[in-house]
Amino acid sequence: MRQVAERAGVSLKTVSRVMNHEPHVSPATIAAVDSAARELGFRVNTLARDLRSNAASSTVGLLVGDLANPFWSGVARGVEREIAARGLRLLSASTDENPELEWALAEDMLDRRVRALLVVTSSSNHEYLLPELQRNVVVTFLDRPPGDLASDTILIDNVGGAREAVRHLARHGHRDIALLGDFDTFYTHRERRRGFEQAMAELDIPVDRDLVWSGAGGPDQSADIVSSKLANAKVPTAIFALNNWITAGAVRALARAPESTRPALIGFDDIEFGDLLGVSVVAHDSEEMGRLGAAAALARVDGDSSPPRQDLVPTRLIARGSGERRA
Amino acid sequence: MRQVAERAGVSLKTVSRVMNHEPHVSPATIAAVDSAARELGFRVNTLARDLRSNAASSTVGLLVGDLANPFWSGVARGVEREIAARGLRLLSASTDENPELEWALAEDMLDRRVRALLVVTSSSNHEYLLPELQRNVVVTFLDRPPGDLASDTILIDNVGGAREAVRHLARHGHRDIALLGDFDTFYTHRERRRGFEQAMAELDIPVDRDLVWSGAGGPDQSADIVSSKLANAKVPTAIFALNNWITAGAVRALARAPESTRPALIGFDDIEFGDLLGVSVVAHDSEEMGRLGAAAALARVDGDSSPPRQDLVPTRLIARGSGERRA
DNA sequence: TTGAAAGCGCTAACAT
């Protein structure tokens, strides 16, 4: 910039003004500075700019389990969309669902002075964030609440979505509804199960312990469980699968079962080719989660100091056939 | 940092040494500085550090069409993996396949002094990069070559993958093979078509113009084309679909066709639930593309000044049934 | 082993 100033015969500050399109610069000066800049191939240094003006970088940090997972990359895209208009860029990293890595990455992002940090946490310990929060560093949690501190959080409407699924099945005559899930390690899983139980209670259907199928950690386990349960005495007329992987396994197992004995199926999370496969699901928009999270965070950056909020991303039931079979 | 120095009763530089784990600092001093830092909740400022030490930030930029697309988010993940070990973070943005937005975002990333810029370009004009390249700014192209300049490029083995698909079909007795694609606007599309034609020539099968089906811009158009063509006189015994969206549409259309007249199908790009749907594909690893791109870029950062290279991400044919039907 | 001075590239605050 110093070189541009010399070449254009003006002061450093004037070049700065031109680069930032500040008012009160004569057109002639602008032209002179611009051409000098072009000749020298000048490029502002955002690092220096951010350091001087804000002592904060013009980036927003995002920590997810795995950026390659379409759900999380959807969230990333939503964040990107929301922050782009303010000239902020997305700095993202994958935690591998590892609490220690998450911690290290969060520290790194804070060192980088991100304007806001959005976290899909895999940890139950966020003490290290307390000093930062005291200094009004903006931290927003996505998909899972921090548990041990109060901070803005954006969650899927897990309970509501699960209730809707069960009520939908009940409307189609089902009472013997199996809950197909993993073990209750994850927050979202527990919530969806809670929604299932609430809906069953509202419908006055006692939850049959034999129809609570656990241990479906992935598509393969899920398929195995469904196949073996269908060979049993107690066969449900409908299955509610707690996430996309589990649903995929169930679909595979059901495809092998004879049409006549095939239970109805509704899955939480949409799955690709769900329309093609005729799978009814409780869907939700991952980009919406990113957008809401970023919007909440930017509001805090702008000085919003209301009490921490919890926003819900709505779900919507998509009927595609598998959930509308009658009992 | 100044405050830490005062509190620990040492100089600024000593604090800096401790923070960077530089040698030649007495254990006592380290302890004093560390505790002072902890008490004050001190956190290094990576912006300032990068500004002073490198005049370059410790980030790598990535520009893709849409981060929400699983293929691109896979690439992002691969880049992330490759750069993480060096303390570099990923700064990413979506271009919406819009050349002007791509340009603006590239400039922005260069302003941010990314250590390397990885680009999936949608543009045919990269003149604006020339001055940067002259200054040894590292720019690497992914998935599509820049066309108008020489720079490292990582491509899928489009030609090889398409040839493998056609040969696989021929081995199963097929000669009437339809090419199902969009119009030849995209590089990858043209290359895959080239591979198809090469293989057909090698097999001494003349390409039948009536079996070159264009205009499949998305799943719906693809499904429509397949449905209408199957109702025609000239029905192929096999279909080669040029990308995942097109394959998805074809799968949907074929599912509606009577089993007996259903052509074999191989698609380029893997699709989710491909195993479930029994769809044979030419697969490739998006993360591998990101890793290779980042590795090439980092080698340049380290001073590699050999001529620009072009690396290929290998493809592999996954047989799942649809591509193994006999003619 | 430690420190003092200078400066990375830019902008805020106050001139003029």
Next chain:
DNA sequence: ATGTTAGCGCTTTCAA
């Protein structure tokens, strides 16, 4: 409309 001065938080260089 333009310029001067100071300094963001850190590291480099040189000295002790």
